[in-house]
Amino acid sequence: MSAPTRKRRWLTICALSASAALVAIPAGAAPGPGGTPFGARALARLAAERAQSAGAVTPRATAKAKAGDDGGDDGNEADEIAEGADQYAEARTSPGVVAPGAYGAAWNALTGLPRTGGNWRNITDLPYDSDDARYRDYDSNSSGGSGDVTGRMAAMAADDHGDVYAGSAGGGVWRSRTGGGHWQPISDRLSSQSTGALALDGGGRLWLGTGEATTNADAYLGSGVYVLSDPRHGTFSARGRVGGDELESTTIHELRFGGGKVWAATSEGVWSHSTKKLGGSWKLEFAPNPAYLPGGPLANDASAPYKNIANDIAIDPKDPSRVVLAVGWRSGDDYNGFYTRVKGVWTRITGGLGDLPADADNVGNVTFARSADGSRYYAVDQSPEQLNTNPDSGLEGIYVSKSGSPTGPWTKIADYRGLAADGSALTSSGYMPGVQAWYNQFLAVDPANARHVYAGLEEVYETRDGGANWSTVGPYWNFGFACWSIDPAKQTGDCNPTTHSDQHGVAIGRYHGKSFVYVGNDGGAYRRPLDGSQDASGHATDWTSLNDGTIDTLQYYSVGIGKDLTHGGVSVTGGLQDNGQSVLRGDDTVMGSDFGGDGGDTLTDPADGCHIAEEYVYLAIQVTQNCAVNDGSWVSDPSKVTSYNVAPADNATGEARFIAPITADAGNSSTWVAGGRHVWVQTHGYAIRSGDEWKSVYDLGAGRTATAVAASNGKVYAAWCGPCNNQGFARGISVGNEDGTGWHDITLPASGADGAVPNRYLSGFAVDPRDAGHVYLAVNGFSRHWTEGPGAGVGHVFESKDGGTTWKDISRNLPDVPANSVVVTPDGGLAVATDLGVVHRAPGRTTWRRVGNLPAVAVLQLKLGPDGRTLYAATHGRGIYTIKVRDLD
Numbered sequence: 034m035s036a037p038t039r040k041r042r043w044l045t046i047c048a049l050s051a052s053a054a055l056v057a058i059p060a061g062a063a064p065g066p067g068g069t070p071f072g073a074r075a076l077a078r079l080a081a082e083r084a085q086s087a088g089a090v091t092p093r094a095t096a097k098a099k100a101g102d103d104g105g106d107d108g109n110e111a112d113e114i115a116e117g118a119d120q121y122a123e124a125r126t127s128p129g130v131v132a133p134g135a136y137g138a139a140w141n142a143l144t145g146l147p148r149t150g151g152n153w154r155n156i157t158d159l160p161y162d163s164d165d166a167r168y169r170d171y172d173s174n175s176s177g178g179s180g181d182v183t184g185r186m187a188a189m190a191a192d193d194h195g196d197v198y199a200g201s202a203g204g205g206v207w208r209s210r211t212g213g214g215h216w217q218p219i220s221d222r223l224s225s226q227s228t229g230a231l232a233l234d235g236g237g238r239l240w241l242g243t244g245e246a247t248t249n250a251d252a253y254l255g256s257g258v259y260v261l262s263d264p265r266h267g268t269f270s271a272r273g274r275v276g277g278d279e280l281e282s283t284t285i286h287e288l289r290f291g292g293g294k295v296w297a298a299t300s301e302g303v304w305s306h307s308t309k310k311l312g313g314s315w316k317l318e319f320a321p322n323p324a325y326l327p328g329g330p331l332a333n334d335a336s337a338p339y340k341n342i343a344n345d346i347a348i349d350p351k352d353p354s355r356v357v358l359a360v361g362w363r364s365g366d367d368y369n370g371f372y373t374r375v376k377g378v379w380t381r382i383t384g385g386l387g388d389l390p391a392d393a394d395n396v397g398n399v400t401f402a403r404s405a406d407g408s409r410y411y412a413v414d415q416s417p418e419q420l421n422t423n424p425d426s427g428l429e430g431i432y433v434s435k436s437g438s439p440t441g442p443w444t445k446i447a448d449y450r451g452l453a454a455d456g457s458a459l460t461s462s463g464y465m466p467g468v469q470a471w472y473n474q475f476l477a478v479d480p481a482n483a484r485h486v487y488a489g490l491e492e493v494y495e496t497r498d499g500g501a502n503w504s505t506v507g508p509y510w511n512f513g514f515a516c517w518s519i520d521p522a523k524q525t526g527d528c529n530p531t532t533h534s535d536q537h538g539v540a541i542g543r544y545h546g547k548s549f550v551y552v553g554n555d556g557g558a559y560r561r562p563l564d565g566s567q568d569a570s571g572h573a574t575d576w577t578s579l580n581d582g583t584i585d586t587l588q589y590y591s592v593g594i595g596k597d598l599t600h601g602g603v604s605v606t607g608g609l610q611d612n613g614q615s616v617l618r619g620d621d622t623v624m625g626s627d628f629g630g631d632g633g634d635t636l637t638d639p640a641d642g643c644h645i646a647e648e649y650v651y652l653a654i655q656v657t658q659n660c661a662v663n664d665g666s667w668v669s670d671p672s673k674v675t676s677y678n679v680a681p682a683d684n685a686t687g688e689a690r691f692i693a694p695i696t697a698d699a700g701n702s703s704t705w706v707a708g709g710r711h712v713w714v715q716t717h718g719y720a721i722r723s724g725d726e727w728k729s730v731y732d733l734g735a736g737r738t739a740t741a742v743a744a745s746n747g748k749v750y751a752a753w754c755g756p757c758n759n760q761g762f763a764r765g766i767s768v769g770n771e772d773g774t775g776w777h778d779i780t781l782p783a784s785g786a787d788g789a790v791p792n793r794y795l796s797g798f799a800v801d802p803r804d805a806g807h808v809y810l811a812v813n814g815f816s817r818h819w820t821e822g823p824g825a826g827v828g829h830v831f832e833s834k835d836g837g838t839t840w841k842d843i844s845r846n847l848p849d850v851p852a853n854s855v856v857v858t859p860d861g862g863l864a865v866a867t868d869l870g871v872v873h874r875a876p877g878r879t880t881w882r883r884v885g886n887l888p889a890v891a892v893l894q895l896k897l898g899p900d901g902r903t904l905y906a907a908t909h910g911r912g913i914y915t916i917k918v919r920d921l922d
Contacts, residue, residue, distance in 0.1 A: 127793065128823055129822020130820070132820075133283075135849070136868070138819075141224075146883040149920065153916050156605060156617065158585045160624065163612065164178065168661050170657065170661040170674060172655050173661060174613060175625075176665070177629075178508075178510055182612050183558075183585060184203070184609075184610065186537060190233050190239060192542055200230075200231045202227060202228065204911045206241055211544070212542075212545070212560070219264070219267070222270050222271065223259065229242040229255060229285035230297075246299075257279075259275065280315060287344070292354060295307075304317055304318060318379070325341060342363075354374075357439035362417075365417030370393055386440070387443040387444055388443050389443035397471060412433075413430075414428075414429040414431075425464070429448075432445050446501070452505070455503045458512070466491060472535065473536050474537075475487075477550065493506050521665060529574045530576050534555060548562070590610070592606070593637025595644065604637070606635060607913055608632025613630055628647050630650075632649070638719055639899035641658075643660035645657050646719065652683055655679070656721055663675055677721075679715075680724045681724055688711075690709075695742070708751050712776075714730050731773070737753045738754065741796055743808065752810070765779065789840075790810065791828060793820070793825060794813040795810060799811075808832075812828060813852060829865070845881065850867045850868050856896065861876040893907055902919070
């Protein structure tokens, strides 16, 4: 069985011990007596990751050449994060490579549009409790111990006055003046809300490097580096950008200071700039393959984004002229390694580092940290060779240089086996500490104690003796520990709360005279006392979630709305990156989570908001008819399960996109359409209980997979791609009927011809409710002005009045920005979700206006409420917003 197939299997653990057996749960089946002690969704994610964690994370651009195949979905990533990143990037870059400046130009054009009336209202700016005791059905992660969560935090900074700064993956930078909590956004005026690095310099200025550099492409390229002179009171603005446009459209992994310079480790090499004079250009210090940089002869090569990746910079505190660069692509390349200047020339270090590897095969993603007194340097190193060959972990190790010099000699002080034995929740073969070290890394040294260190991988680890002993102070979750219980009265059993998994950012600061460590991860921001307490297992007893609802960086893929028949009003739900499915009932003051893991597309019954179908990934669909409300009693009585796995067969064969499309017929909510390689139809609505109830009505063809589906009164539209990356990218549209008749592929005119639909990712349909033959199409990516690839074309919104046979570009003054979703409003208007906000075309008009004043955040899906009066926007970084349709005209 291939890796992509294995990772789509529903698996669960049948015992609490580390040696528990893995068994498959058939679609719709409930666990047996004495079976799973906690959420199948939680276990599905972990077990699936274990099953396929080995192998290279090969960039799509080079997959064809290296593997000798068609460049399709070759799988083998460390977990679903990488697969989701690929899909997100493919949609925006295929059929080629996007030139720098595309998003900046789009943002300028969007902000220059006239505005509609009305204002957006954030409805998810309240606590989101991942352990909400109302939702403990077997597809939930509730009781895992993460508590209140929000979207992914990529970087953290803190001072000694109680000021804390959290940089999110897609929702900007936030400030707390109270040691965490009571947050305020401070970067909304920037053209990029994606954070790569945050750092306070010796003068108290806050430096922001935009463009998240976890190589998780559901965040965006940045627009450069910005400085805020008074971070305690001010906000970032375009005037605070450092240098010129040299770092636009890059990602920034770290910002480091030394010798009067700020150094930036970016996706296009290592750069430096004076910290005193902020004007003038950045200086390119080192790029291992400069021919692949913008303007170089190989800049448009498909592998160019992977050829100059820099991860960190270590500056000798005793001699700032001695600098070591950690450079390399996580999956391995000939240029990977450590570099330092020898006689003014950047030269690879080939030996003398001690235990720290110098060979390209074992230097991947690297993070440095030094002690305040300059006596020690620490490093964590992810190994491409381990990633490619070791199913357990990609971590090469954690190291210390006791000389304080970044050139060492270095001594290994931790490996994945040792960390697993120190209280980790990740002790089973196939998924152990560091399995996602290419994605999860941080290091921080106690300013008062050079031997006291925090390290972040999937979990949070602490050593107080320089690495001789480690404790897992922030385990992945509490599942599997003897203290765990699903009993809602105990919340997380007798276990102490932990952090969310997947660590990215760390900072140490003081508040009211006490020192705290702050960590940022896929669930937001958490803190504990720097010298905190531990239980007998080495787990911290004093984590506090800082996600109090005043910070909303939730990364939604989808939204669903239905009437709340119990509490009044509506129930709003949506699928999230690594934070499951949120549920907001009519009278809620706290959101709950009724499904765990990654949440994908969503269907909600307009007549009953507790009838929900939610995608995990790859068309793994779960359905509930009671909002998955459950007290956990299904553990001892399986008949009390109220969530059911109803995935169509393309889930098991791996022939669906990471976030695959599902929809209900606009004229009959009991008929659903889903798209993988096949177009699937089921007619039982929310009463479906088995994946066998789906019927394949059309085979799109081998190597093709659906990117969007829509249905109205029996007519179905399906957009597809295959291959879906820039190696031979192809796209198309198929049309037919729900009963399986009349299916055919539409012949789309060649690029440049009248009515041509661009050769780019087709991301959404909207069917006129009064005429099933009248349909609109949203097109992702950028026009040929920015995209180097065959047939990129122009336009983002197209209209057909003959059932898809012919199309007309109606983009007009719409900015050149990826379009994700389109909705026809009851009055005949048109709303389009883009990567930078929402635009609207009023009935009878031909031009577009900007809707409201959202920051530069991606809106991935738009839907209307049950009565058609309210438009809901699912943003990938700032939660869910609503606006009244009547205010748009």
